[in-house]
Amino acid sequence: MKKTKKLIAIIFLLILYIYISYISLIPENIILLEGERLNFKNIFGIEKVETIKTVNDSSNISNIEFKLFGKIPLKNVNITTIDEIEVVPVGKIIGLKLYTHGVLVVGLSEIEDENNNIINSYKNSDIKEGDTILKVNNENIQDIENLKEVINKSNGKNIELTLLRNGSIVTTSIMPVKTGFGSYKLGFWVKDAATGVGTMTFYEPISKSFAALGHGITDSDTENLIHIETGELVTSRVISIQKGETENPGEIRGTILNQQTIGTVENNSAFGIYGKLNNLTSLNLDVSKKMKVALRDDIKVGDAKILCTIDNSNVAKEYSIQIEKIYKDNDYNNKSMLIRVTDKELLEKAGGIVRGLSGAPIIQNNKFVGAVTNVLVSNPQVGYGIFADLMIKEMRK
Secondary structure (H helix, E strand, C coil), X not given: CHHHHHHHHHHHHHHHHHHHHHHHCCCCEEEEECCXXXXXXXXXXXXXXEEEEEECCCEEEXXXXXXXXXXXXXXXXXXXEECCCEEEECCXXXXXXXXXXEEEEEEECCEEECCCCEECCCCCXXXXXXXXXXXXXCEECCCXXXXXXXXXXXXXXXXXXXEEECCEEEEEEEXXXXXXCCCEECCEEEEEEEEEEEEEEEEECCCCEEEECCCCCECCCCCCECXXXXXXXXXXXXXXXXXXXXXXXXXEEEECCCCCEEEEEEEEECCEEEEEECCHHHHCCCCCCCEEECCHHHCCCEEEEEEECCCCCCCCEEEEEEEEEECCCCCCCCCCEEEEECCHHHHHHHCCCCECCCCCEEEECCEEEEEEEEEECCEEEEEEEEEHHHHHHHHHC
């Protein structure tokens, strides 16, 4: 009898866990493209009731309420449906200058103090590589020079740091160390800016927004996504191309020196770089070459094109690829499609997908279906692309 009761209790708890997990995984806000289906796996006893709340010029908002057996409210979800959208695929090399919110900790080191003693000031502190220092003693930190100034004002007294770590705020304290030069140090290597080149994916004329890269910019030391305060989009030009080989991915080498600022960067996300483009002339962008955005159901295994720039003419050309696999249920990373370069010219010049081609728009049946994001180190002819809808939704957040 006891075994039976224990088994029933275990089964009940397992069912409860399944229901709680199902509800917790449903986001509170969802963005859909017009014509895109909302896919929730049905689970016994949970019903969905949809109501239209508001409508505006470019989208409509509905509400789905999940109820247990039609009576007990479980969760409300807001659904924003974007009207049919057209974008201009770009495929040109651009430069990026990103400025962090606070300063990013990229390394920790010991300090030699004024008495030639080696001090490990961070040992008793909760500071970690990848943290962003937002405040010192509740004073906002803008850049490295600002951080140095505030630390030196401490005169060696214990200071409190406000940190951003994996999206959460953390506080800790540390004692600055006076060096033989009379200045105070904490024993951190920090940076407040990052620069690089990549490929612009598309321009959306109505909002004047752009998307690029299809993945975020991470710090090379910590491999964490850089949290930006502001950023600039600048013109760039190709200097050279290192051809990709097995186990040795190539790259497009570009420069942003003496180039023009053409926009602002507002968001550095796992699904790409987003912002506003305010200088179409410098990119020589033809806004008449708009095309519709493909839904996932529109994308097919088979022939497609990528639009990219692989020489210093800064003219984007189409090159042939094959879409080999489509991962329709992938909403969690930028590896939505497996693609293979088949174009002889692109293989001859670049060996396939190289660093700097991230963001090259993928076009199939005259629709924008996504962007190149990754290359397989073992085979530079093969890589991944992100779905177009993921980039559009990220842009609209």
